[in-house]
Amino acid sequence: MQGVEFAKDLIQKEIRGLELLFQSLDEDEKFNEALQVMSNVKGKVIVTAVGKSGHVGKKIAASLASTGTPSFFIHSTEGVHGDLGMVEQEDVVIMISNSGETLEVLNLLPTLKKIGVTTISITRDKESTLAQASDIALSYTYEEEADHLNLAPTTSSTICLVIGDALACALSNKKDFTKEDFHLYHPGGSLGRNLST
Template sequence: MKAKNRNALDIGRDVLRIEAEALLAMIERLDESFENAVGAILSIPGKVITTGLGKSGIVARKTASTLASTGTPAFFLHPVEALHGDLGIVAKGDILLAISNSGENDEVLNLLEAAKKIGAKSLSLTGNLQSTLARNTDITLDVSIAREACPLGVVPTASTTAALALGDALAIALMEKRDFGREDFALFHPGGRLGRRLSLRVRDIMRTGEKLPVVSESDALADALREMTERDNLGVVLVVDEGGALTGVVTDGDIRRIARLEGTWEEKAAGPVEKFMSRNPKTVDADSLASEAVQIMEVRGITSLAIVDGKGRAAGIVHLHDILGRGKFTI
């Protein structure tokens, strides 16, 4: 069968299969060289300079970006421009991360030689462990593949996927070794929705005062339903005792459960909230990050969390929509 007559879906699946197999094979080959690479980057006083040409250059740019956003200072340096004035960005104490599938790219090799003269350490990601690049870098990581995904076997596909994935693996390993957390991530991402979301504290967005849906234990269930509906229809109302301490919640799910209980709705609606409420509600600290509140909600399968003060009194409530708006995302 001629290639042009192949089903597009079959072609797509073949490409994904070839690239997935390349990654799986690389998992089995990963060895102490990876640990050495992570250790070398952690030990340098300077930054990581990534480089590569063509498709490898694109991978190098992405790797530098991922490293920088996860706690490892990094820049991309074009190998040609480096030799025409931009080499000044490289300093003693830096490490050059060179990406080349063949390991024989002249521009990358020339940059490597110049960087080593400056005093930078070197690390390579290459598909050819016998290459000039592999022989001349301090640490070499194997990103070789069995074959490219294109029918000609020459278009960088599986090879760039392998290099990209190993770059991600380095970045995340370094991220964990540096104990780079959500607050650090928020600090490095001040712009855009993601940065604003992670930077928010619960106290910045929680509902308080007149916006807080709350009833007393002795109030009727009908009062709780009315309060729940009138306070932006959050689907939850907090229940407090005479001293204002949080003792439970009533949710729209509780209302549906109660409606199925034996007896008329009128009888149940007239009963005290204390009889029907869910006790030990989930809470979150006002100083917690909004992203932490989202995680609690996702794990617990709920859409709101109560906030209490130092004496256990109901101080506020935060709903999933207060953090996310009406869209949906996961952390």
């Protein structure tokens, strides 16, 4: 299987992962709980992860910021080398790890507990160390990664990205965030130009 055939098979695997996520939201009140905590936060929403999850985390933090929720990303490795100084008690920290056992992410937990922040994890394993240590654990499931080796973060990273989009947009909707508000934070590019008119 090559080319378009391979691509369509890969996309179908990722779609299946999103279908499982869609179905699971009906049974899990954790999403609403996370949404409530994030909407009431007096500080910032900070996202942390490493690897491909880190790239997804940066996008989630950027989406939150542009849709009305002050947010930024901390690389988990940098966190234990001083960047945890950016975190304050009134913040919420979203921690992403597909396995829930990523050492660099877990290493943040003792300090985050001492600071007293609320932690939200996004992981496939609700029994993992990270999920069990978090105040709110958002978990997901999928049948396989979409690459031919079933190894590269593909299905899992897409699911995390969609969870982040869902949180950011649901928060924005909850806050009655308007086009004018969006333009305030996004005056540049074609989006900014279109909103100016």
